[in-house]
Amino acid sequence: MKKKVFQLLVDNTPGVLSRISGLFTRRGYNIESITAGQTADPKYTRITIVTSGEDDVLIQIRKQVEKLVDVRDVKELKPDDSVFSELALIKVRADISSRQNVISLSEIFKATIEDVSPESLIIEMTGSSQKIDAFLALLEGYEILELARTGIAGLGRGIENVTFLD
Amino acid sequence: MNGADALVKCLTEEGVDTVFGYPGVAICPFYNSILDSDIRTVLIRTEQNAAHAASGMARMTGKPGVCAVTSGPGATNVITGIATAFADSIPLVCITGQVSTNLIGCDVFQEADITGAVESFVKYSYLVKDVNDIPRIVKEAFHIANTGRKGPVLIDVPIDVQNATIRNFKYPEEVKLRTYKPTVKGNMAQIKKVLAEFSKAKKPIICAGGGVLLSEAQFEIRKFAEKYNIPVVSTMMGIGVMPTEHPMYFGMVGNNGKPYANKAMNESDLLIMVGARVADRAVNQPDLITKGKVLVHIDVDPAEIGKNVGPHIPIVGDCKSIFEDINGSEFECNDFKAWIDELNTYKKDLAVVRKPNPKYVDPAAFIDMLSKNMKDDAVYVADVGQNQIWSCSYHIVKDGRFMTSGGMGTMGYSIPAAMGVKCACPDKQVVAVCGDGAFQMSMCELATMRQHDINVKIIVLTNNYLGMVREYQHYTYKDAYSVVDLSGNPDLEKLSSAYDMKFLRLKDMKDAEKVIKEFLKKDESALLECLIDPMDTVK
Ligand SMILES: Cc1ncc(C[n+]2csc(CCOP(=O)(O)OP(=O)(O)O)c2C)c(N)n1
Numbered sequence: 251m252k253k254k255v256f257q258l259l260v261d262n263t264p265g266v267l268s269r270i271s272g273l274f275t276r277r278g279y280n281i282e283s284i285t286a287g288q289t290a291d292p293k294y295t296r297i298t299i300v301t302s303g304e305d306d307v308l309i310q311i312r313k314q315v316e317k318l319v320d321v322r323d324v325k326e327l328k329p330d331d332s333v334f335s336e337l338a339l340i341k342v343r344a345d346i347s348s349r350q351n352v353i354s355l356s357e358i359f360k361a362t363i364e365d366v367s368p369e370s371l372i373i374e375m376t377g378s379s380q381k382i383d384a385f386l387a388l389l390e391g392y393e394i395l396e397l398a399r400t401g402i403a404g405l406g407r408g409i410e411n412v413t414f415l416d
Numbered sequence: 417m418n419g420a421d422a423l424v425k426c427l428t429e430e431g432v433d434t435v436f437g438y439p440g441v442a443i444c445p446f447y448n449s450i451l452d453s454d455i456r457t458v459l460i461r462t463e464q465n466a467a468h469a470a471s472g473m474a475r476m477t478g479k480p481g482v483c484a485v486t487s488g489p490g491a492t493n494v495i496t497g498i499a500t501a502f503a504d505s506i507p508l509v510c511i512t513g514q515v516s517t518n519l520i521g522c523d524v525f526q527e528a529d530i531t532g533a534v535e536s537f538v539k540y541s542y543l544v545k546d547v548n549d550i551p552r553i554v555k556e557a558f559h560i561a562n563t564g565r566k567g568p569v570l571i572d573v574p575i576d577v578q579n580a581t582i583r584n585f586k587y588p589e590e591v592k593l594r595t596y597k598p599t600v601k602g603n604m605a606q607i608k609k610v611l612a613e614f615s616k617a618k619k620p621i622i623c624a625g626g627g628v629l630l631s632e633a634q635f636e637i638r639k640f641a642e643k644y645n646i647p648v649v650s651t652m653m654g655i656g657v658m659p660t661e662h663p664m665y666f667g668m669v670g671n672n673g674k675p676y677a678n679k680a681m682n683e684s685d686l687l688i689m690v691g692a693r694v695a696d697r698a699v700n701q702p703d704l705i706t707k708g709k710v711l712v713h714i715d716v717d718p719a720e721i722g723k724n725v726g727p728h729i730p731i732v733g734d735c736k737s738i739f740e741d742i743n744g745s746e747f748e749c750n751d752f753k754a755w756i757d758e759l760n761t762y763k764k765d766l767a768v769v770r771k772p773n774p775k776y777v778d779p780a781a782f783i784d785m786l787s788k789n790m791k792d793d794a795v796y797v798a799d800v801g802q803n804q805i806w807s808c809s810y811h812i813v814k815d816g817r818f819m820t821s822g823g824m825g826t827m828g829y830s831i832p833a834a835m836g837v838k839c840a841c842p843d844k845q846v847v848a849v850c851g852d853g854a855f856q857m858s859m860c861e862l863a864t865m866r867q868h869d870i871n872v873k874i875i876v877l878t879n880n881y882l883g884m885v886r887e888y889q890h891y892t893y894k895d896a897y898s899v900v901d902l903s904g905n906p907d908l909e910k911l912s913s914a915y916d917m918k919f920l921r922l923k924d925m926k927d928a929e930k931v932i933k934e935f936l937k938k939d940e941s942a943l944l945e946c947l948i949d950p951m952d953t954v955k
Contacts (some may be wrong), residue, residue, distance in 0.1 A: 261595055264543070269535065276536050306722070313719035319540045319560060322595045415594070 251302050253282070255334065255404055258297040258315065259323040259413060262288065266295065266320045273318065279303065279311050283336075283401025294322065294415060298404045323413045327404045331411075334404040338382045339364070340373045343393040352392060359385045370395060378402075419547040420445035420578040422585050423511065424453050426554035429587040432482050434458060434473065434839050436466040438493075440486025442513030442526060445578035447484070458839065458868050461860035463490050465832035467497020467568075471506045472797065472836025475819055478632060480507040480561040480569075481836060487513045488526030491572075492533065496826060499537040501568045503823025504653060505630055507561040508568035509554075516576040517545060531572050539567035547580040551587050559591040564598025565717035566630055598716065602733035602741060609729050610688070611747040613710050617686035619755045620646050623669060625698075626653025626822065627691020627715060628735050634658070636739035637690070643743075645752045647759055649677040651698040652808055653822040654691070660812040666759055670698040672805045672954065676762040681705060683758070690714040691735045694724040695823075714738055768809070777922050777946040779806040779877055782932075783849070786875070787812035789932050791845045795819065795837045799830035799850030802883040805954040807849050816844075828857030834872045835865060845873070845936065852878040852905055862915040871941045879950040880905060887953045908945045918942035 260266050267286055274281050282300040289296045301311055316324050327334070344352045345368065352371055353363060361375035375382055379402055386394070406412075417425075423446055427435070434456045439447045450457060460466040463485045470481025485494050491512040501508045514520065515527045531541040540560050542553045550573075557569040614620060622641065628634055634657045641648050641664045648658050649666050652673075658665035667674035669681050681687060682704050689711065692698065699705055702725035713720075713727035714735060721730040731738055772778030783806055790796070798807035798820040811818060819837070821829040834848035850858075855876045865872055879886075882900040889897050912919035920935050922928055922944065935944045 265531070268532075272535050306726075310719065310723060313722075317717070317719050319593070319596045 251304065252308060253300065253302045254308050255327040255329075255332070255402065256299045256301065256312065256315065257325045257327050257404060257406070258299065258321055259289065259415065260295050260297060261320045261322060262293055262295045263320050267297070269318055269320060270297065270299075270315065273314055274301070277310075277314060279307065283399075285401045285403050287403070291415065298327070298402055300402060322415060325406065325411065325413070327406055331408075332404050332406050334378055334402045335376055336379050336382055336402045337374070337376045337400045339398045340375070340386070340389070340394060341396040342371050342373065342389060343369060343395055344371050345369055348392065352389070355385075355388055361385065417582050417585055418445065418449070418578065419544075419550055419573065419580050419582055420449040421452075422547070422550045422582045423554065423573065423578070424449040424455065425585060426551055426587055427455060427482060428453055430554070430558050431479065435482050435484050436460050436469040436836070437484040438463050438466060438486065438490055440488075440490050440513060440526065442487035442515060442575050443484055443490070443511070444513075445575060446511065446513065446573070456839075458864065458870075460832065460864055463493035464497045464828070465858060465861055467494050467501060467508060467510060468826075468829050468832035469836035469839070470508050470510075471497070471501045471504075472819065472833035473840040474507050474836075475629075475817070475833075476795070476837050476840035480509045480558055482509050482511070484511040485513070486526070487515055487530075488528045491528050491530040495534055495537065498534055498568045498570065500821050500824040500826040500829060502537040502539075504626060504821065505566045506568070507566040509557050509561055510568060510570045512570060512572045513578070514543070514572045514574040517574045518576070520574065531570065534570055537568065538570050541570040541572065543572045544574065544577050547577050547582045550577075550582065551585060555588045556591050556593060559593070560596060564596075565627075565720075599718070599732050600734045600737055602714070602731045602738035604741065606729060606731045607738065607741050607745070610712050610731070611742065611745055613686050613712070613729070614644070614749045615747055617710075618750060618752070619684045619758075620686040620688070620752065621680055621684040622646055622648045622688045622690060623651065623681060623692055624648055624654040624657040624690055625651040625692025628654055628657045629691075629817075631691065631716070631735040633691070633734075633736035633739050636736055636743055638662070640739060640743055644749055645756060647680060647756060649681055651692050651695075651822070652820065655808060656813045656816070656818040659814055661814075664756075666763065668808050671700055672697070672808065674766070674809070675768070676759070676766040679762050679766060680759050685709045686712070688712045688714065689727070690739075691716075693720050699724070773949040773952070774924065776924055776949040776952075777877075777928065778925055779803070779946070779948050779952065780810045781925055782922070782928060782946055783807060783810035784812065785928055786847070786932055789929070789936055790816070790847060792816065794845040794847060795834070795841070797830045797834040797837065797846070797848045799848070799854040800825045800827045800884075801851040801854060802879075802887060802952070802954050803849055803851045803877045805884075806877075827854040830854065831858040831861050831872065831874060834874075835861060835870045838870050838872050845939075846871075847873040847875065849875045849877065851883055852876055852880065852902055853882045856905070859911070862911075862917060865941050866915050866917070871939050873935065873941065874943045876908060876943065876945045877948050878905070878908075878945055879948050879952065881950050883950075883952075884954075886950075887955070890953070891955075908943060912943045920944045922946045
């Protein structure tokens with residue numbers, strides 16, 4: 251199984267997201283994460299999908315996605331030529347005795363503390379998924395009460411492969 | 417002008433002459449507006465059949481067939497017809513009424529989320545929220561349905577949108593779809609590669625699928641096959657690409673196809689799959705069609721290429737356009753005489769020998785005789801079940817067409833689809849052949865035929881079983897028959913008389929030719945029941 255990141259530019263029509271996620275469900279493709287948001291031009295939405303599968307499946311995924319009427323452009327974002335980022339909010343159980351340790355760990359990872367309550371902290375962190383995974387691994391000794399991850403958003407580097415839409 | 421008037425006007429602009437459907441309150445504005453147009457309306461007796469009839473029409477005209485039904489149960493009833501069309505890439509535009517915009521999502525009476533429900537069976541769907549969008553949406557719908565890989569498009573129109581006033585109606589001249597641009601022209605470099613392979617090949621063969629008929633490429637392919645002596649086999653959906661008795665035609669491939677057709681495909685050294693999906697029923701061992709040969713796959717849908725088997729030379733584009741380019745090119749090749757001789761030997765050696773029971777009508781001999789008595793350009797619509805397999809094996813296509821529900825295998829397809837064909841081509845002889853099971857799924861349409869003078873010839877092969885499933889239970893469960901016995905069947909003679917329809921019955925082959933001639937004689941609807949051996953099998 252290989253992992254791939256696809257970036258889609260789609261017409262911002264009603265139901266477009268469900269058409270895309272529906273295609274993945276229906277054909278049994280994996281979605282590891284999916285993020286969507288308007289582009290600079292509100293007519294379009296940019297969607298980043300992280301998926302995995304064997305080579306032939308990944309080829310099919312791309313072709314089937316390209317076939318959807320609303321899809322304007324599909325690109326594979328290769329890790330070496332792309333910038334990926336994810337945001338995670340992590341609520342950790344921490345009282346006075348453990349709070350400082352958690353804060354120190356967060357500083358190492360350039361994560362910020364967004365909320366402090368007597369028994370817990372909320373840490374916000376952005377970066378690559380691997381970095382977030384590594385941070386979560388470090389927090390193993392603490393109880394994670396709640397975790398919210400956005401899944402990655404990505405862009406290709408440089409200007410060569412920017413898609414200009416009319 | 418209101419939204420409903422606009423819808424009807426758009427259909428007129430598209431050249432639609434017939435709408436199959438079933439009304440309910442939510443589609444009443446549309447059916448009211450249609451009164452002021454020249455469009456013919458056909459009240460089909462259940463919504464599924466509206467889509468099947470539209471499908472039959474589309475397959476004849478090459479333009480999207482149109483059906484219009486009400487919200488809720490009307491819309492959900494049509495789903496099987498839409499899914500059937502989708503599986504065979506038949507272009508349809510289905511209009512559904514919907515509850516008022518402000519009530520959508522409130523679970524009110526006869527509300528169904530039809531765009532959601534058909535998501536996986538349509539090429540695209542619209543829920544119209546603004547009456548001023550109607551012209552653009554209808555234009556797009558017809559365009560999407562009938563370009564690229566064809567298929568059904570659904571337009572869901574809330575009743576308040578149908579009743580709303582539209583500001584200056586203008587039907588767009590062209591579609592402006594930023595995203596959707598299917599490839600038509602095949603890549604010339606790829607085509608050259610194929611021609612180079614032809615020059616080398618000793619045993620080339622073309623396997624034609626339904627896509628050939630959808631793009632009307634059959635004449636180009638015949639021309640090519642005749643010019644260079646290239647044999648052709650077909651999938652079930654490709655039956656009719658070549659006349660059955662054409663010297664270059666070697667039958668239908670697949671599980672239920674001719675053994676010599678499969679052998680021909682496997683023995684070839686250059687296989688051109690064109691407009692065919694390489695699906696499980698046609699090719700059950702994908703590795704066989706790549707082993708020791710060059711595989712070329714031509715299809716308008718890039719996602720079909722490489723889905724089930726990786727071709728050596730893929731070409732994306734419209735089959736007709738690609739074969740025009742091929743026919744327009746010059747190249748040298750062998751004469752393939754030895755190869756054709758080899759295939760003719762297979763044809764002789766691997767012919768299926770049946771042992772018919774003389775006490776009944778033999779479906780094989782009957783269908784053969786029927787075909788020979790049908791008009792050259794007649795249309796034969798086969799249903800699903802054993803009768804479908806026999807039809808595929810024994811019907812002789814001359815200048816006409818053969819149709820069936822191949823991808824979905826929807827029982828009950830033949831009668832409504834044949835009605836659609838007859839509405840499209842009133843001068844053609846149209847014959848629907850079905851089993852006694854499927855007949856009862858569609859027999860409500862006898863009334864529609866009578867009401868609208870749609871003269872379809874219906875043949876019911878009665879075996880008092882759901883034959884295909886009985887056969888499966890015979891082989892798989894050693895005759896432990898479960899839920900396949902059709903006792904309770906109506907007397908078809910009485911039934912026909914209830915609809916004032918001519919009726920004939922054949923009990924064995926003795927008078928077959930005479931009865932067939934009588935059955936086909938006039939352009940009138942008629943029902944011919946053939947009693948066949950309940951224990952007969954297709955294998
Ligand atoms: C709508 C639908 N339901 C069930 C089936 C499964 N099925 C396939 S063939 C068959 C039997 C058909 O019986 P009949 O119409 O009498 O034709 P026969 O096989 O006897 O020729 C059935 C039930 C189907 N294809 N379509």
